[in-house]
Amino acid sequence: MNLWLFPGQPLQFVQSVPVDREFEALAVLCRKHCGYDLVKQQPVSGACLSHHTCLQIYGVAMSLYCSRQLYNVGCNPGLIAEHSLGIYAALVAAKSISEQVALELVCRHGSCMFRMASQKEYALGCPIGLRVEAVEAAARNNGAFVANYNTSRHFLISGEKVAVEAALAECQSAGAFSVSSYPCEAPLHTPLMAEVEPELAAIVQEYRFTEPLVPLVESIHQTRLTASAMPAFLVQELLQPVYWERTWLKLRNSGFVRCTEVGSGKALSKFNRWIDAEHE
Template sequence: MICFDRYRREGGRWEIITEHSMGIYAALAAAGSVTFEDGLEMVKGIGLILEEMGSKRPGAMAAIIGLDRDDVQRICQEIDDLYVANLNGSQHFVISGKVVAVNDGMELALKRGAISVQRLTFNVPLHSPLMEPIKEQVRHLLNDFRISAPQIPLISHWGGQPLRDPAEIREFLVQQLYRPVDWEGCVRSLIADGVKCFVEVGASDTLTKLIRWIDREAKTLLYGVTDDP
């Protein structure tokens, strides 16, 4: 959000805002749906809920590069408590589940030809059905905050679906914890709708790289802490 505020003050322009995974909270603040302060408090509250879950029912996540979607889905079908959490782009996926299941999935992915398999620094199985037990806690937390309709079109990581209504946004914030991220579908939908340039605002170029994997012709720009607009 600090980067976005600087980008705005220095004349950066945008017509649509989209988000990836837990980046939804920064996107909501950027779109004017929540205040900056409430966005921080939401993230803090969600973090505490996830921390508690991680201590009681730990999970894991891992990135897999180099297999097709069908290959990764087949691995998850063969291993109990393992799910596709992120469809990030051409042959780039994240799996999520119980710790043993993720370890087995990583091993099987390598055996089946994955170029790279990397354990992520999460101790909860985000974007999988295993997160459903905390949905009422999250829903209760969100009731303490005011959420308005976005002042700028806000596109979700569910394949490019727009988020318009405050009630719809609240439900998205709950469900996105246990539903997969379809970043590839989101990017392809935006390109089909005429988006010509993607600007990633932040200190990382992760989404920029993923967009280039999805469509090498897409124009991308990165605006970070030390970058110029």
């Protein structure tokens, strides 16, 4: 049984893009349904897309491209899991939505979240090396939130930029091996996203979701998503943390033979390597 893992948003674009029929087909979908040029990695003329929305569309498109490549060599998933932004391409692999809908959803959600950036500055912070208690305390003490529980020593903190930077400084003082921060257009995976919750939900309600043909394990409660749960999940996953360590620990016992990270980068594989090393 093949397990497909769909990663979250990449931090950056790759320098060169694939040149083949599958990529071109996805580029056509991106241009038509998002106003995004996947080849040039920029909005098409006249389209108004923020940097992060472009990065989100790109991330989903790359996961869709990797999926197509796997199907083409006869590899089909028997189980699917997602991390954050990975949900959109994961839903496609589960046959619950089409590629077009996934790209439209990520584009529209991204544009909706971008509106938050006009009022406040947000950031994501990455402390590495501390245990969960110290990271949670640093976030709590400074008005930020733990957004990703990736491994026992790798987390993401999210919130207003000033709060995230203060939390990271506290993490550094507490002995973190490294801390780094990244600008973000919205406080992803925090309760602060409630500000745009009605808009996000209204977008999702315009689409129809079908029962997954391949089981899809979500990364909040580690349950298998049903079609009726998908609309709410697509909104709630932006307000709640990603619990990747719990998710991987559950998946480890699922009996898969081959595990593939389906998207840009190798972050999930590295998290899994860490978790595996701790649980062997």
